Amino acid sequence: MGVIEIEGMKFYAYHGHFAAEQIVGNNFEVYVRLETNCVAAAESDNLDDALNYQAVYETIKEVMQEKSALLENVSKRILDALYDRFPKIEKARIKISKMNPPMGGEMERVSVTLER
Structure with a gap:
């Protein structure tokens, strides 16, 4: 068993419950942890023989370019796409953080983590 982690992926995207978030957009950071058999590679x-982490x-x-109202939905869609395209994945965890979310107070980020 092996673990591949891709950390600090940064995207500008249009996810959010409020209409303005889907027009103005925001910065997001994504982390993914993938468990796979690395012996052959x-x-x-x-x-x-490897899980191509560029792909x-x-x-x-x-x-990330497809709009969603909720980070939970974006996270699920990413997990679905990863499992569909990469049969070598045995377990995956995705964490998506919205930077400086419009929540009426000062905060660095809000994050959602899903695992399958």
Whole structure:
């Protein structure tokens, strides 16, 4: 078993409950943790035997561009896309943070984490 983590992915996207959030947009940060069997890739040194984390990033980027009202929905859609496209994933955790959310007070971020 191996773990691949992609940390600090930054996106500008249009997720939010309020109409203004879906027009103005906001900064988001994404973290993903993927568990997969890395034995073949470690032995062969061949990308075909590995979970291609460049392709994982591109998948996350693609899903982040589709508007959602809730971070829970974005997180689920990312997990769905990752499991659909990468059968080598055995377990995944995604954390999406909205930076400086419009909640009427000063805060750095609000985050949602889903795991499957």
